[in-house]
Amino acid sequence: MADQPAAPSLLARIARRTGTPVYVYSAAAIAERYAAFTAAFGGYPHRVHYALKANSTLAVVRLVRALGGGVDANSGGEIDVALRAGCEPRDIVFTGVGKTPAELEQAVGIGVHVINAESLGEIERIDRLARASGRRAAVALRVNPDVAAGTHPHIATGGRTHKFGVPLGAAADTCRRALALDGVRLCGLHVHVGSQLGSSEPIREALGPITALAADLAREGCPLQHLDVGGGLGISYDGSDAPSVTEYARAVIDAVRPTGLRVIAEPGRWIVGPAGTLVASVVDVKDRAGGGRFVVLDAGMSELLRPALYGAFHRLEPLEPGPGTPVACDVVGPICETSDVFGAERLMPVPAVGDFIAIRDAGAYGAVMASNYNRHPLPAEVLIDGDGWRVIRRRQTVDDMVGLES
Numbered sequence: 001m002a003d004q005p006a007a008p009s010l011l012a013r014i015a016r017r018t019g020t021p022v023y024v025y026s027a028a029a030i031a032e033r034y035a036a037f038t039a040a041f042g043g044y045p046h047r048v049h050y051a052l053k054a055n056s057t058l059a060v061v062r063l064v065r066a067l068g069g070g071v072d073a074n075s076g077g078e079i080d081v082a083l084r085a086g087c088e089p090r091d092i093v094f095t096g097v098g099k100t101p102a103e104l105e106q107a108v109g110i111g112v113h114v115i116n117a118e119s120l121g122e123i124e125r126i127d128r129l130a131r132a133s134g135r136r137a138a139v140a141l142r143v144n145p146d147v148a149a150g151t152h153p154h155i156a157t158g159g160r161t162h163k164f165g166v167p168l169g170a171a172a173d174t175c176r177r178a179l180a181l182d183g184v185r186l187c188g189l190h191v192h193v194g195s196q197l198g199s200s201e202p203i204r205e206a207l208g209p210i211t212a213l214a215a216d217l218a219r220e221g222c223p224l225q226h227l228d229v230g231g232g233l234g235i236s237y238d239g240s241d242a243p244s245v246t247e248y249a250r251a252v253i254d255a256v257r258p259t260g261l262r263v264i265a266e267p268g269r270w271i272v273g274p275a276g277t278l279v280a281s282v283v284d285v286k287d288r289a290g291g292g293r294f295v296v297l298d299a300g301m302s303e304l305l306r307p308a309l310y311g312a313f314h315r316l317e318p319l320e321p322g323p324g325t326p327v328a329c330d331v332v333g334p335i336c337e338t339s340d341v342f343g344a345e346r347l348m349p350v351p352a353v354g355d356f357i358a359i360r361d362a363g364a365y366g367a368v369m370a371s372n373y374n375r376h377p378l379p380a381e382v383l384i385d386g387d388g389w390r391v392i393r394r395r396q397t398v399d400d401m402v403g404l405e406s
């Protein structure tokens with residue numbers, strides 16, 4: 001697996017040309033990871049619907065599309081991006097805990113592959129919209145399995161008190177009521193227990209009762225076709241062993257095979273996370289009270305929110321390290337928030353102003369969460385493809401930023 005998708009020398013060359021901060025993705029790493037993910041399911045009937053929320057830059061979506069992937073869209077905006085990237089409506093599953101009337105109308109109108117519905121109320125709204133336009137919308141019910149994901153609490157989604165889906169105990173009845181509606185065609189069940197899962201155990205635990213529910217519904221004559229197992233497979237951010245995709249796929253197949261249902265999988269982070277690096281420049285270096293140094297970058301939580309949002313760890317690598325002995329450095333962003341820290345007490349030769357620092361494994365939940373906080377323009381994005389590279393999103397300008405304002 002391409003754990004080191006872009007060599008330091010190439011990243012430095014790109015950063016000198018584009019300026020920093022810049023996200024750099026490797027098309028080869030994305031392709032390799034996509035291939036490994038789908039291969040892990042072997043001959044078992046399945047389709048990968050890449051979770052756009054992880055990274056929906058058009059060129060990345062086009063690449064996944066070219067590899068044969070469908071997408072999991074979480075908003076009307078993501079549906080639009082998928083269509084612009086060349087996806088057909090049948091390539092799109094539409095998920096999301098709060099779909100607006102306009103988004104539902106859009107999804108029903110174009111006829112997405114399936115809408116993952118979050119409540120009976122939402123199914124009834126889909127039914128009304130579909131009947132009003134003489135259609136029948138494909139719907140899967142998102143079930144909340146009440147499983148501890150063992151991940152950061154902000155990205156665990158399958159607990160009893162979480163806002164996602166309908167409780168397991170209410171799922172059968174919700175399905176029966178959906179079956180009575182002429183505007184919807186109930187074709188699947190959906191579950192997603194959380195993101196950055198460290199093992200397949202929570203998936204295995206969730207799929208037990210969900211497959212039992214599918215079997216009960218089949219006995220009642222409910223024509224389910226697929227089980228959407230969501231995303232969630234974690235990656236290694238610190239260089240330790242990553243959870244195995246083979247083991248993950250085995251857990252899914254072992255659970256789903258007895259039902260005979262097709263699998264839909266919605267991986268995001270696993271496909272693009274390790275394929276992306278954020279490159280920043282050092283803008284200041286100063287002593288830190290108590291020893292060590294502060295290394296201040298031109299990228300902060302406005303470019304990569306994960307450390308401030310979840311205390312997430314990213315490997316930090318000087319691209320052209322000097323010869324000095326390693327010193328404990330707090331690598332921080334320039335934003336006026338004390339939480340704007342990429343890494344505390346990281347041992348590295350003290351960098352100089354102007355040096356490049358690579359923030360690794362930033363391909364997922366990086367650029368998509370970037371903001372204009374402190375009026376930072378959104379960073380540039382680059383795709384390394386074959387022997388070349390190209391800018392796939394130019395850096396935002398202040399004119400772009402204020403262009404919507406009066």
Ligand SMILES: Cc1ncc(COP(=O)(O)O)c(C=O)c1O
Nearest residue numbers: 051192195231232266267268269
């Ligand atoms: C419903 C659903 N599907 C898929 C994903 C993608 O998860 P991941 O990027 O961890 O694979 C998420 C992310 O939270 C999600 O909420």
